[in-house]
Amino acid sequence: MKTLILIGLLSFCSLVFADPSLPGNSIYQVGGTWQTESNQTISLESIAGKPQVVALIFTGCSNACPIIVESMKRVERQIPSNMRNHIGFLLVSLTPDTDTSKSLKVFSEKKELNKNWKILRGNNELVRALSNALNGRYKLVKDGDVAHSNTVTLLNSRGQIQVQASGTLNGIQPIIDAIEKIHPNSEN
Amino acid sequence: MLRFSLALLLLVHNYTWAEDNMANITAGEYRPLYLSVDSPIVNVSSFRLDKKPVTNSEFQAFVSQQKKWQRDAAPSLFAEEAYLSHWQKNVQQYNPNNSDLNRPVIYVSWYAAQAYCQAQKKRLPTVAEWEYVAQASSTQRDGSKEKGYNQKILDWYAKASKQSPGEVGQDEPNFWGIHNMHGMIWEWTEDFNSNLISGESRDDSSVNKELYCASGSSGAVNPSDYAAFMRYGFRSSLNAKFTLASLGFRCAQDGNE
Numbered sequence: 513m514k515t516l517i518l519i520g521l522l523s524f525c526s527l528v529f530a531d532p533s534l535p536g537n538s539i540y541q542v543g544g545t546w547q548t549e550s551n552q553t554i555s556l557e558s559i560a561g562k563p564q565v566v567a568l569i570f571t572g573c574s575n576a577c578p579i580i581v582e583s584m585k586r587v588e589r590q591i592p593s594n595m596r597n598h599i600g601f602l603l604v605s606l607t608p609d610t611d612t613s614k615s616l617k618v619f620s621e622k623k624e625l626n627k628n629w630k631i632l633r634g635n636n637e638l639v640r641a642l643s644n645a646l647n648g649r650y651k652l653v654k655d656g657d658v659a660h661s662n663t664v665t666l667l668n669s670r671g672q673i674q675v676q677a678s679g680t681l682n683g684i685q686p687i688i689d690a691i692e693k694i695h696p697n698s699e700n
Numbered sequence: 701m702l703r704f705s706l707a708l709l710l711l712v713h714n715y716t717w718a719e720d721n722m723a724n725i726t727a728g729e730y731r732p733l734y735l736s737v738d739s740p741i742v743n744v745s746s747f748r749l750d751k752k753p754v755t756n757s758e759f760q761a762f763v764s765q766q767k768k769w770q771r772d773a774a775p776s777l778f779a780e781e782a783y784l785s786h787w788q789k790n791v792q793q794y795n796p797n798n799s800d801l802n803r804p805v806i807y808v809s810w811y812a813a814q815a816y817c818q819a820q821k822k823r824l825p826t827v828a829e830w831e832y833v834a835q836a837s838s839t840q841r842d843g844s845k846e847k848g849y850n851q852k853i854l855d856w857y858a859k860a861s862k863q864s865p866g867e868v869g870q871d872e873p874n875f876w877g878i879h880n881m882h883g884m885i886w887e888w889t890e891d892f893n894s895n896l897i898s899g900e901s902r903d904d905s906s907v908n909k910e911l912y913c914a915s916g917s918s919g920a921v922n923p924s925d926y927a928a929f930m931r932y933g934f935r936s937s938l939n940a941k942f943t944l945a946s947l948g949f950r951c952a953q954d955g956n957e
Contacts, residue, residue, distance in 0.1 A: 536776035637818065640890065641811060644940035645777055651894035 534560065538671035539645040544638040549616035549631040556642075559630070563694060564600040564667045565687060567679055568639070568648055570658040571611050571619045580662050580679035581623055587664075588628070590688045599691060601629040604642060606650050606658050608633040647676065666690050722748040722953065723877040728841065730832040744832045746955030749825060752868040752879045753804035753887065753950045754816060756787075756796035762816050763793075769812055770794060778811035782943040786864075802867040804885050804948040810940035813888045813949040822951035824890040827935065829952060831928065834882065836875035843875070853927040856883045864945075882927075888949040892935040 534540050540557045547553055565587055567580045584601055591599055605611040611619075616631040625631075634642070643650055650660035662679040666687045677686040727746040763769045763784075771784040771794035785807050787794040796805075808816075810824075817823050825833075837843020844850065869879045938947075 534775075538775075539777065541775045541777045637814065637823070641814065641940075644810065644893070647939070649893050651891065 535670055535672055537673075539566075539642065539667060539673065540671035542638065542641045542645055544634055544641075546632040546634045546638070547613050549613060549620045551613040551617075554632075559600070559602065560669060560671055562598055562600055562669050563674070563691070564602045564671075565664060565691075566602040566604070566646065566667055567662075567664045568604045568606050568643055568646070568650065568660060570606045570660060571615060572607065572657075579681070580664060583679045583681050583684040584664060585623075586681055587684055587688055587691065591691055595691065595694065597628065598694075599628065601625070603629070603631045604639065605631065605633040606639060606643070606660055607652070608635060608639060646673070721751060723751050724955070725749055725829070725833055725876055727955070728832060730828055730835075732828065732831070742828045744828050747825070747829055748953040748955060749829070749833055749876070749878060750822075750950035750952070751873070751877060753885060753948045754813075755802050755868055756805045757801040759784075759805040759808070759816060760796055760801075762819055766815065766819060769815060774809075774812065776941075778941060779809040780941050780943045782807050783809060783812065785943070786945075800864075804865050804868055804880070806865070806885060806945055806948050807943045808888075808948065809943050810888050810892065810938070814890075816949075817951035820951055822953045824888055824949060825952035826891050827889045827894070830887065830889050831931075833874070833876055833878055834928075836878070836881075838872050838874055841875050850927055853882045857927060857930055865948075885946050885948040886931070886934060886944075888947065889935065892938055893940070 534557065538560070540560055543556055545553050545555060565584055567584060569580055581603070584603075588596075588599075588601065605616065611633050613633065616633060620629065620631055646663065646665050648661045648663055650658055652658055663676050664679040664684060664687060665676045666674045668674050675686050675690045677684050725744075725747050728744055729741045730744050731741045763771075767773055768775075771787055774783055784794060784805075786800065787796050814824055835842050835844045837846050837849050840846065865884045868884070871879055871883065873879050874881060
């Protein structure tokens with residue numbers, strides 16, 4: 513019983529405080545609670561543990577976003593097979609007001625994203641903070657459109673930026689090169 | 701009974717005092733300078749804005765509540781080395797100098813400013829909101845057409861910040877009752893880096909084209925307002941973790957509609 517209480521207390525604490533072992537420049541320091549496309553509520557810190565390929569996207573857009581997702585899928589196809597399940601793919605919605613968990617789910621199915629992918633929605637303050645942490649820029653413009661940078665970022669397992677590249681089919685190459693250098697059981 | 705009335709009086713007093721720290725800004729239109737003449741006007745909804753920039757004293761109260769934001773505790777993701785570097789170490793923690801208490805807090809990053817405003821149940825103003833209020837003179841909502849208005853602001857920009865800022869609220873308030881929009885410090889805004897999207901987003905063709913036009917001043921709405929151009933240029937040069945000697949902030953809140 514005592515152990516149970518202790519475990520309960522410990523898990524409560526981990527919800528309230530960001531993981532103290534996270535490095536100061538980890539983008540997971542942004543913290544907060546986020547919803548996934550499967551309608552789960554998760555903390556940003558919980559993404560830590562394996563390298564992630566990250567991009568901020570606007571699911572309603574017809575220009576840059578499909579290219580971003582396609583270029584990330586190119587990364588996935590080129591990953592050495594022994595690394596396949598050791599790299600995560602993270603998409604973050606730039607328009608959490610209009611993207612419900614359900615519409616993210618629809619997007620995920622339409623793009624045929626597998627279990628290594630996650631789509632997150634947070635509140636506008638969190639999204640702005642995360643975008644800034646990733647050196648991104650975006651602006652909501654008329655007719656519900658979003659102008660945004662199409663950067664794709666490779667994070668190490670602790671959320672530190674490793675490489676940033678342009679989210680186009682050719683521009684993404686530096687991320688593929690960097691992943692090929694990661695050893696499946698290494699700290700990164 | 702007397703004690704009760706006193707307490708009540710104090711409560712009422714505190715309440716009005718808190719209310720008085722912000723001004724109500726009525727809704728209006730605002731045409732961003734960096735867009736071309738045919739670009740859409742931005743509607744600014746009614747909102748509330750701090751009358752004065754946040755002071756060292758107010759920021760000190762915040763960091764004593766949220767230790768994470770103390771000078772030596774803020775994660776490097778959120779603030780550069782210079783964060784609160786004008787504060788002095790005093791036994792256990794860093795504090796502002798007494799002479800700085802009523803001066804605007806500077807050497808704060810965007811993240812720190814955002815966290816401060818959230819702790820007050822407020823938020824940072826958007827660029828549009830800030831500029832909408834900043835175009836007021838002491839007598840008019842839109843002072844930009846008043847003779848000498850722009851020159852006054854430009855004179856301040858030209859002086860550069862050779863001396864540290866004075867105490868907040870000592871200047872003549874503008875039309876909205878807001879102090880220190882010009883002539884004291886630069887201020888963080890919520891979407892400070894969203895107004896000029898650079899070449900990295902060239903796939904967003906339609907939007908980028910508009911912004912490309914904006915890179916010259918010829919198509920702009922009011923080319924004479926060079927001061928506003930300087931603010932846009934300055935903002936887009938910032939990174940959210942920057943902490944600068946001339947950069948502070950104030951908070952905003954949605955209107956009561």
